[in-house]
Amino acid sequence: MAQFRYRSMTPEDVIQVRELYIEFWKRETIAKALKMEVPRECEKFVEYALEDAPFNQLSVVAEDTLTGKLVGMNAVVLATPGDRKSWIFPQEDPNCRTMKRSYSILDQLYAMPDYFSHFGVKNCLLSRGIVVLEEYDRRGIGTKLMQKTLGIARDLGVQLVLMDCTSPFSRRICEKLSFEQVSLIDLADKGVENLSDDNRFRIATLHALN
Template sequence: MEFEYGPIPPSKYEEVIQHLRQHFPDEPLNGSVGLCKHGQECKALEHHNVMTLKDGLSVMAVDSNTGEIAGVALNGISRQGEVEEGLKEVEESDSREFRLIFGLLFNVNHELNLFQRYNVDKIFELRILSVDSRCRGRGIAKELFMRSEIIAEEYGFKVIKVDATSLFTQKVCESLGLTAVKSVRYKDYKDEKGNLLYDVESPHDYYKVMLKELPDHSTKG
């Protein structure tokens, strides 16, 4: 099985969404909360995914023989102030599952204030990394990640960031030189009755914000 890699054009957006409906629900944090279910529409997340695709930075792996999508990396631009807008959206959402996942991500990122820390006004975010369950273990995720980093450099980003919610993603990040700037343990989050909010299956015990500073090419030519 061979794969071809390239950018995701608008003509492929619907196919990407269909791929994610089938394969992204396996993601451990989602699995523990149940925001997205296999094969079903997930409006809350799919709106964010389409907006990310429209940033024009995402990449896909396609099976050379069948033409089917084997994996995707949805990459977007995070701008100053958007985390705070996201927190408002979380507060207004009537979906408990959406509030649990995005409330965690946005609150941790708000505390970190990466824009001030790295003196930037935009950050390259690898937001969704998904591989067809039939194609896993073939290095697709790592290749998508490497190509994403090249895009980030080409567009002049100084920082690439991943909200790494699974051990799998964290290992890919580490292999490509990203380091954790924040690590939180899922079992530390409980409701007022002492019940776990995130019953994520081991070994996916931590959510880590992982980051890498990219070379500055602004002085070239």
């Protein structure tokens, strides 16, 4: 039986992490609904997301100890109120309009509440995407990745961890770990069609650490 090690992402992981991100967008609900061209349209997102994730000691991966294969990851950044670069991907490539539309919706989701003022904090850990390879689903890997992130937050004295839930997979993780819903967008109201009730909502959740 496979066993997994949960550790910080390193620069040596970049090639495998790129593949995990592409897997993420292949399965992402809004990408399917908007007919995003994967992997072409997500390449710039991957490039942007990997500018600092392998080096910041915040992002974590799940590694199969027998094969060395990365089977999951949680890409995390330290976000502050004035640092829009942490909050939203500034997609400007005219050939990636679907990705830009997806992230304009995400921008609205994060703009709703003022997390920092409400909780009296100066920063938070923001999950840019948690993904587990499909063949490794339902082994608790996603939950353990987020538990590792919560442990890192405690060690750093960061009081908030924020995550955008886009699927039943991510919502299960947040429910298990007592994340609270703080804002919600109905994608049908944004003109995104052909979504089931399980997939039509994007939900911002957070975990406040004492």
